[in-house]
Amino acid sequence: MIIELQEIDKKRQNYFGYLQCIRNLPSVPLIVFEVARLLDNPMTSASELGKVISNDQGLVAKVLTIANSPYTAFHVEFLQ
DSSP: OOHHHHHHHHHHHHHHHHHHHOOOOOOOOOOHHHHHHHOOOTTHHHHHHHHHTTTTTHHHHHHHHHHTTTSSOOOOOOOO
């Protein structure tokens, strides 16, 4: 029990050290919250989701990268 508590304390100190090194942490864009809200609703259409995602160029780029990756079953390249 004492060894476990010492290990937990050591991990806590390590995490605290990592957090002290963070100088600039970007905030999460509101678009992420909106996408999450839409994904939680089973009635959300792909069109609605696409309209929201299209407002963030970085997110569009990531979605297209995944859609065009060899891991997807599609053999057609998606274009913006």
